[in-house]
Amino acid sequence: MSIAEVRGPSFDHRLAALFSSDPAAMGAAFSLYRDLCDAGPAHEFGSMVLVTHHAECRALYRDAARLSSAANRSGSLARENRARLTPEQQLAFDELNRLETMRMSTTDGEQHRRLRLIAHRAFTPARIKELEENVRGYLDELLAQPDDVVDLMELAYQLPLMAIVDLLGVPQAGREQIHLWSTAIGRNRGGSEPDAVLPAYRAVQEFSAYVRRIIDGHRRATAPTQLVAALMDAEGDDQMTVEEVIVTYMMLLFAGHETTTNLIGAGMLELLRRPEQWRLLTEDPSLAVEATEELLRFVTPVQWNNRVPVVDVEIAGMTVPAGRTVRLLNACANRDAAVFAAPDELDLLRANARDHLALGYGQHFCLGNALARLEGAVVFGTLAERFPSLTLTGDEPEWTGSAMLRRLRRLPVRLGS
Ligand code: HEM
Numbered sequence: 001m002s003i004a005e006v007r008g009p010s011f012d013h014r015l016a017a018l019f020s021s022d023p024a025a026m027g028a029a030f031s032l033y034r035d036l037c038d039a040g041p042a043h044e045f046g047s048m049v050l051v052t053h054h055a056e057c058r059a060l061y062r063d064a065a066r067l068s069s070a071a072n073r074s075g076s077l078a079r080e081n082r083a084r085l086t087p088e089q090q091l092a093f094d095e096l097n098r099l100e101t102m103r104m105s106t107t108d109g110e111q112h113r114r115l116r117l118i119a120h121r122a123f124t125p126a127r128i129k130e131l132e133e134n135v136r137g138y139l140d141e142l143l144a145q146p147d148d149v150v151d152l153m154e155l156a157y158q159l160p161l162m163a164i165v166d167l168l169g170v171p172q173a174g175r176e177q178i179h180l181w182s183t184a185i186g187r188n189r190g191g192s193e194p195d196a197v198l199p200a201y202r203a204v205q206e207f208s209a210y211v212r213r214i215i216d217g218h219r220r221a222t223a224p225t226q227l228v229a230a231l232m233d234a235e236g237d238d239q240m241t242v243e244e245v246i247v248t249y250m251m252l253l254f255a256g257h258e259t260t261t262n263l264i265g266a267g268m269l270e271l272l273r274r275p276e277q278w279r280l281l282t283e284d285p286s287l288a289v290e291a292t293e294e295l296l297r298f299v300t301p302v303q304w305n306n307r308v309p310v311v312d313v314e315i316a317g318m319t320v321p322a323g324r325t326v327r328l329l330n331a332c333a334n335r336d337a338a339v340f341a342a343p344d345e346l347d348l349l350r351a352n353a354r355d356h357l358a359l360g361y362g363q364h365f366c367l368g369n370a371l372a373r374l375e376g377a378v379v380f381g382t383l384a385e386r387f388p389s390l391t392l393t394g395d396e397p398e399w400t401g402s403a404m405l406r407r408l409r410r411l412p413v414r415l416g417s
Pocket of ligand 1: 069104105106116164167251252255256257259260263300301302305306357358359360361363364365366367368369371372
């Protein structure tokens with residue numbers, strides 16, 4: 001039964017507005033998620049099934065044998081999106097789709113395991129420690145400016161970009177160009193905007209040429225790069241092909257940038273809206289690690305992930321046929337009262353905040369989770385320590401980007417230093 005039959009057509013309109021990334025609908029996302037979660041664990045919506053409760057989402061994330069990430073490339077939603085394109089856009093769509101066969105997050109089974117194991121070498125504890133030092137240094141640079149009123153989104157955007165540029169082993173001087181490519185590729189990610197396909201295709205071509213030059217420099221030993229070494233310098237099957245390296249660069253860039261920007265931006269907004277929670281952190285900045293977990297739960301920077309069943313599956317009593325896109329709504333699951341007491345309250349001292357699904361679950365659990373968590377903790381802790389009187393100065397927040405990764409346009413604050 002569709003959600004409209006149960007809750008009335010206005011529900012369908014609200015969902016359609018959210019999934020088409022309407023800014024007002026993105027602003028009201030959590031009240032819609034609340035209604036959706038209260039209405040039950042699974043709902044039909046258009047060509048998709050939406051899953052809202054924590055237990056069901058978690059079980060489906062774990063069931064990677066039946067709920068495929070690779071089949072996202074050909075599921076009901078992908079077919080619907082492709083059908084809307086012109087023949088020229090379809091050619092670009094198909095080429096982007098071909099590259100996705102090498103992207104960890106859209107592969108399954110043995111292929112996924114191999115790509116993930118190799119990429120995992122880029123995240124050794126020693127490398128994370130190095131990146132932490134860099135992040136602290138960059139944060140000092142970004143905060144060394146004389147103005148009292150600043151837009152925190154600038155920091156939220158620059159810092160993760162600087163960290164990911166270091167991880168990729170490319171010069172900081174190129175980061176704006178990298179950001180432009182990443183934005184063009186990211187805009188196409190939901191696949192629902194036909195106009196985004198060709199710019200994404202061009203960005204992929206340019207970015208590929210850029211990464212080929214990095215690989216070349218590494219091979220000639222003129223500019224050795226830790227990340228290329230981690231991905232390519234092993235024996236036998238244990239290394240990536242040039243094309244796999246290019247796709248992995250793209251994946252890390254995209255997965256590690258806007259996600260963290262949103263954790264910092266939306267996280268600071270929610271903290272500053274609740275002075276008693278902000279005070280807890282300013283009185284004890286060492287709470288920043290716990291605060292990061294609760295903020296990951298509360299703002300859920302990646303609001304959902306999709307899967308496509310490869311056989312017919314039963315979800316909360318509903319039979320879902322193979323090939324139908326299943327949307328796992330992390331943002332709903334993270335506000336499920338069956339797991340989190342008073343789920344719509346931000347509570348930095350919440351004992352089980354870490355049970356959130358904000359970083360996914362199971363085989364595809366966020367590979368960059370250590371970096372994401374450390375960036376969050378460094379920013380929240382440092383701001384609380386240095387600027388305890390920090391306050392919001394702007395009007396109602398405006399949301400932009402795609403609904404899956406909704407982003408604040410601005411976050412003006414008074415540092416009060
Ligand atoms: C607050 C920041 C972040 C959030 C909320 C986040 C969230 C997620 C989520 C929900 C998934 C699961 C996707 C799925 O199941 O389909 C994921 C996967 C992934 N993330 Fe993150 N992420 C963040 C930061 C990062 C960073 C900093 C990196 C790398 C530098 C990264 C790299 C990845 C990769 C490579 C995957 C795919 C793993 C796989 O398919 O096996 N993420 N992330």
